[in-house]
Amino acid sequence: MVRRSATGRIGIADVAVKAGVSHATVSRVMNGNFTVDPDIAARVRAAAAELKYQPNPVGRSLALGKTDTIGIVVPDLANPTFQAILRGLSRAAAQDGYRVLIADSFEVSSEEAILAGEARRRCDGLVLCAPRMTDAELEEIAPSLNPLVLINRTTAAPDVPSLVVDYGQGVQDLAEHLVDLGHTRLAFLAGPPRSASNGMRLKGLEAFMAAHPQVDVRMLEGGSDFDTGHGAVDAVLESGATGILAFNDLVAMGLMSGLHERGLDVPGDISVTGFDDIPFAKYTTPALTTAAVPITELGEQAWHQLRALIRKEHNDAPGSRYQPRLQVRASSGPAKAPRSTVHG
């Protein structure tokens, strides 16, 4: 009959009894400590195999002071960008034997800090995607979250690598592309007002406007999802712009769908660009012109940075900046003659 400890699961003590040794010896064998007599080691292994013993990770974590788990905080698991980061992170971490704990803040920015702290305490390190958190709050909690890697945010706190996508440059590239096609009236369908990456895009646009005073760039309120784009058709048409820079691919797709319903042709009547180059971007009709961000790779890099921190390795390149690559497809084309304001 198999012995069972108080919790009902087989523990190290059961193996020790069965093999006729102390638990210390069992532990040594399980951890590949070679100071154990080969005969005894074999006996322990046999006992462990027979009982199907698997060390309890919680006990192990407590003794070792590490969990082999990292956390990631994302604002919205429904967003393909964060899904891709999660995927890259998860795969890279798995290769080093680490698991990933997810914490979805559901866009509730007030939750981000609490969630981050809670996730961090369960893990050996944290990847934080917290676009809505204020800089001040971020800087305040950052030290307590260490080891910490930031995505698309920077902070003055020390030893916190940042992986940021140069959204400002990307949106400038897209705008340049539209201008090259002859567009002179552009509109930016903005993201969530307090989003950090939206701020970066706005800065890029300011630089663009300074360099191209002859181009009219309208700012339209928006959001980050499909429905935002779909619902922005009226505002877009009212703006009179012929080239629309959508906050991201999702918004662009929603907008294209809405324009299509109104019988407008993309890019014949209006050119639309996205941002991110999510997997679906190349399969829309027309295929979406966008700025490609190597987002899965970013997730992978996040792990490498975090790993260096966890291992206390010296990191000579803390953080890095990713340049989006202009990906021209069919949703952008030559400008029609400038239109005046169109209604419904």
Added chain:
Amino acid sequence: MVRRSATGRIGIADVAVKAGVSHATVSRVMNGNFTVDPDIAARVRAAAAELKYQPNPVGRSLALGKTDTIGIVVPDLANPTFQAILRGLSRAAAQDGYRVLIADSFEVSSEEAILAGEARRRCDGLVLCAPRMTDAELEEIAPSLNPLVLINRTTAAPDVPSLVVDYGQGVQDLAEHLVDLGHTRLAFLAGPPRSASNGMRLKGLEAFMAAHPQVDVRMLEGGSDFDTGHGAVDAVLESGATGILAFNDLVAMGLMSGLHERGLDVPGDISVTGFDDIPFAKYTTPALTTAAVPITELGEQAWHQLRALIRKEHNDAPGSRYQPRLQVRASSGPAKAPRSTVHG
């Protein structure tokens, strides 16, 4: 000066010293035990607040025998279906204070069992999406994974709720729909050969063929992703079918994209249906006819089933079966006159 325990983090002992009480009392206060003198409790709370003390979850887990974490094993985090399950699960679990640990098997079926066991030991319960695992293996490991909830699989092991989508019925509904539109030559672009849900679809098709002997249904080899669909254009055209039942929405979208590149019109020349109704399905051009699966809700239900198991509540409805809902959009239309085999 703030005292620090051996690990460098503030522990219950630091609070105890600061408040001039034993750690037992601190623990009692932190856990809302009312047998503590209000004055002392206040002193403890003040000390805890001042030190920003937060209980170490690992120590807590060891003492309580629970981790407040559940695991989910998915074959591919890049697949929108599993993303949606994860999202639903994560949100529902979060509402009850549980976190989710993810384990991506990357379609390596041999990894699924090991990964599942490892994830399970770190958590209080497990949601398993393991479409490639054999029934025998599943039945063997299921007892050791309890509390366990299965997605799209069933097993003879007791107390393992299964949440299954009736893919067989869904594919029949889609086939019926195409026949109603006048199609007499159909083709099924199958999923991964060893996929459990693909097997369910095949059974459904057998039932359909038995009921509609006059309809010609071809079986084509396939897969589960975009590129599969895109690469299947030749096979689809060779089959001569006018109505294509794609394994899922991804495959359908890839196929539509490939057909579009060949200058073929959907649904004018060929009707295409998907399966799942992923968020993008309604934004493709043409919008995709598909069988809608309430997949996020399924993730949510998975948590409710798992929660019942964890709490050892009696569950009178262990598992449930989800009926896909036929979602007719623009990618399916009346059949053209039957075509003969077309090349290139």
Added chain:
DNA sequence: CCCGTCCAAGAAAGCGTTTTCTCAGATCAC
């Protein structure tokens, strides 16, 4: 042959909590 060295394995101490056990002091009834 005896003492110092070394080694393998058991004993025990930690890791940070919760919870049971225990006991001093207070309260109360008689």
Added chain:
DNA sequence: GTGATCTGAGAAAACGCTTTCTTGGACGGG
């Protein structure tokens, strides 16, 4: 006033593991 009862808080055990400390025995050198 005294013994029974109760209360609140500290001491200690428990959770399951790793690792340091300890010890008994084997071995080798003088």
